[in-house]
Amino acid sequence: MPDPTGEAPPGALAPYRILDLTTERSWLTGRLLADLGAAVTKIEPPGGDPGRLHGSYADDAANPEGNLAWWAYNQGKRSATLDLGCADGRDLLLRLVARSDAVIESFRPGQLAEWGLGYADLAAANPAIVLTSVTPFGQTGPYAQFAASDLILAALGGPVWMAGDVDRPPVRTSVPQYFLHAAAEAAVHTVTALYHAATTGQGQQIDVSAQLATMR
Numbered sequence: 001m002p003d004p005t006g007e008a009p010p011g012a013l014a015p016y017r018i019l020d021l022t023t024e025r026s027w028l029t030g031r032l033l034a035d036l037g038a039a040v041t042k043i044e045p046p047g048g049d050p051g052r053l054h055g056s057y058a059d060d061a062a063n064p065e066g067n068l069a070w071w072a073y074n075q076g077k078r079s080a081t082l083d084l085g086c087a088d089g090r091d092l093l094l095r096l097v098a099r100s101d102a103v104i105e106s107f108r109p110g111q112l113a114e115w116g117l118g119y120a121d122l123a124a125a126n127p128a129i130v131l132t133s134v135t136p137f138g139q140t141g142p143y144a145q146f147a148a149s150d151l152i153l154a155a156l157g158g159p160v161w162m163a164g165d166v167d168r169p170p171v172r173t174s175v176p177q178y179f180l181h182a183a184a185e186a187a188v189h190t191v192t193a194l195y196h197a198a199t200t201g202q203g204q205q206i207d208v209s210a211q212l213a214t215m216r
Contacts, residue, residue: 009036016194017100019043019093021084024051025210026106026134027073028132028183029091033104036074042077043093045084084115093117101197102130102190108147109139119205129203130193134179134186138209148210150176152158157214157215 136148
């Protein structure tokens with residue numbers, strides 16, 4: 001039923017606060033959570049997110065403020081700048097974690113811990129915090145520290161095997177999409193973990209492997 005005031009009703013996640021530390025490959029996670037009503041704050045390093053400098057731009061003019069992917073996948077988010085590699089930035093993030101419900105990130109496995117911001121550090125500041133991590137191959141295992149492009153995920157996840165004709169080499173999908181699968185999976189699992197935290201008071205770390213999301 002339409003709101004008689006003409007205002008859109010609050011989304012399902014309206015009570016929740018999310019800190020978005022993601023790199024370009026998982027921007028979509030925060031966008032989906034923001035679309036559901038969560039207050040999502042995109043944390044950028046000094047100088048802005050490096051992903052702003054990749055891809056297509058409005059009016060074909062290279063400009064960090066006119067990056068089309070940035071517009072598409074970060075709409076609805078707030079923005080703040082923090083240097084997570086320094087003590088002041090770390091301390092400020094932990095203060096924000098104490099007042100937040102979830103953190104989403106897509107650095108290589110172990111990067112947050114090297115900054116003193118691993119799950120144990122976040123949970124010490126807020127036992128109910130949910131940390132969702134998106135990486136190519138998960139936090140553990142023989143491939144965990146390997147880098148991967150969307151094409152590599154398509155090859156190791158199976159879609160390349162099904163692409164093209166039998167009488168020529170495989171072809172790839174023109175638009176990268178497999179990190180988007182992982183980002184969407186991350187949003188779903190984050191919502192589930194938020195429900196668990198709300199009912200038990202206990203947070204957790206969600207480990208999302210883009211390869212596994214591709215295979216599904």
